[in-house]
Amino acid sequence: MAAKNTKSTKKKGEDGDPLAEYRRKRDAGKTPEPVPADEDALPRGENDTFVIQEHHARSLHWDLRLERDGVLVSWAVPKGIPPSPKVNHLAVHTEDHPLEYATFEGDIPRGEYGAGTMTIWDRGRYETEKWSEREVMIVLHGSRVSGKYVLFRTRGKNWMIHRMDPPADPDAEPLPERLRPMRAAEGRRLPRDQSAHGFEFAWGGRRLLAYISGGRTRFTDGRAGEVGGPAGLGSKLGEALGARPALLDGELAQVEGRETYLIFDLLHLDGHPLLDLPYEERRGRLDELELSGPRWQTTPWFPGDGDAVRQAARDQGLPGMLAKRLDSPYTPGEENDAWRYIPVK
Template sequence: MAEKLGEYRRKRRPGRTPEPIPEREGTAGSDDLFVIQEHHASSLHWDVRLERDGVLVSWAVPKGLPMSPDLERLAVHTEDHPMDYLTFEGEIPAGEYGGGTMTIWDTGRYETLHFNEHKVEIVFHGKRARGKYLFLNVKKDGNDRGWLLKRLDPADPGRAELPSFLAPMLSKPGRLPSTGEDAEWAYEFDWSGRRTLIRVTGGRITAYDDSGDDVTGLYPEFRGLGEQLGATETFLDGEIVVFDGGKPSAEGLGHRARATKNSAKRLTSRFPAFYLVNDLLHLDGRSCLGTPYVERRDLLDGLGLAGPHWQVPRYYLGDGGAVARAAREHGLAGIVAKRAGSAYHPGRRTGEWLSITGTFVQQVVLGGWRPGGGSRAGTFSSLLLGVPHEDGLRYIGNVGVGFAGDELEELSRRLFRLERKTSPFRSVPDKQARDARWSRPTIVGEVVFGGWTDGGCLRNPRWRGLLPDVTADEVELDG
């Protein structure tokens, strides 16, 4: 035993490392225990250890166990470890051999089919490690440290292989959904970044731009994302953003996008890049493409992704008007609306995702209407809109478009019941007041519009819907 653990002892200093350094030799057991440890050392790898003749025969596997028989992985044979290592987890101090964090990825029993210095064939019976595997000593140049690790049996039933590439789903330009549809939509901020999909396997990332080009080398600061995910196999969708003063910088992003692999490292300090993740397309043998958007986001949140150069910005279910206002207040280009139940369609542009830019949103109080004619006879042609002011409503314009279905009739009935003889506005232009009918200012709605006129009125307003949970005295002028 002393000879078997000799190299292990020589590489470790008692009192400097929390690793077990047993004084006594171990005794042979049943030769059927294993442990796989995720080791965040100078380079992420997984240590596979098999009980054999009183020690743990060990290999370092840089990319972890292959889950498919189509994959082969390098396995570096390392020194035998003591049996106490079966339960070891901890932080090995920097400067010590193997310095870094070590956690147990899986542990359990294995079955031996063949075991010698050239070939090890076993069956794992763990929680995560399951199946038949072959360790094969390739012995190059007399070096017996180089082995290959391969899965021999088929992948687990129902397991979906991690795609080599997925094209991003695209949005269509569109309008902000109505308030009546709000609950069916989720909203994200548009960060004006470069659309980038990241494939993660074996703790390593591959980043693809929206054309499918490999841009991994242009963003060295994202390497830690793969290490944080460890053995998790996943495909992420997001955008790369460079910030300046807390706002997206097109100039900074341009510098990073035009960089070479050599210049990218120099630019990381001047124009640091951030990966904002907003979707999950694949997770540990499961395709998420058909999973509804909000469920994909729940899975994404469950990964706990947060790092110095990556994060998962929150999304907002409903309340698109507030999200659009917040985007404008923070100087963002706009928002993206996604149907809460939408699947992910790689490479397709679909109306289930809407890109909404240049949109102002304003809550309004209805103070009257102009009677309708023709197809709108018996209802209204437009609504007179205002916001509360200390001596009455301040008039900010009329809206006559954007009403869906039976909304015209329903609004008309409500307004007619609230009709009064005098105007609730401080003043209204003569052209609008000439045939106007007035109502008590209690109904609150929301409009989208293209900006403000020099006279302080809404430019090209469009009705979005009623806001039944907002009272008139809560309405304020935005912008």
């Protein structure tokens, strides 16, 4: 291991207290966060503890905290810790936190600094290879993140974080830039072999694919053109998946008088395309994500029960239904009889 540079990036307040800024921003009577009374209350460690906290504040981000000289030196990372050396992520240097913060999870009340939900995303031990005012090189040993990283200062409080090791998952692929959705062929009758199909409602909405990465979402339409989603939908949907990259297929439709994104397929997850998997398996993985919120819902599907779905669609005043072969892969941009749209009126 390289010799350690013991110079710290943290700066003490005018009174010599490294947590002066932290205390100034928080009211111990209102927030559940740990607020030590004074510097003497700080426990002393071995400068080897790290924690990454997922912070659902005004905007979702991840807080990387490294134990150093009796405090947690902290960076806010808007898009999370990069899993590959091919991309660097912004890391904003924030105030030092007390060591007790390494175990904190909870809800910071509205109106307080950093209001929102804080959960521990990963934690473990780390080794220091270099530590200076402008560069911090470390090796993380966590349950979710392991490997060599460097944080380097670019301007003011803005730093970047770069993975120096090979990708954590060498087979991972980035989300596609744009994908044309698979289209259903139109028919008038239910398939004869209903047991080989899954059935869904057709909602009569606008087709949208949602590309989610680092807690952020972008949308493309049925022609793969970039479009803006309804205000607030993209950020909240992104927060629901957190650090997990995913590509969803769905439609934007009116449900009980509210515009809702109805999700019916999962095309990419955690760095792996799912297009070649059978429809039944993709739907199973989508259901496991439990995506349900005020502006988005995972739609129901019903294996082998087409007659009941057709009658339910009529009863609800929906325009149609879809019959999808359980073994069908997803063929982008194609109209395929493996998916059949059946009007019900």
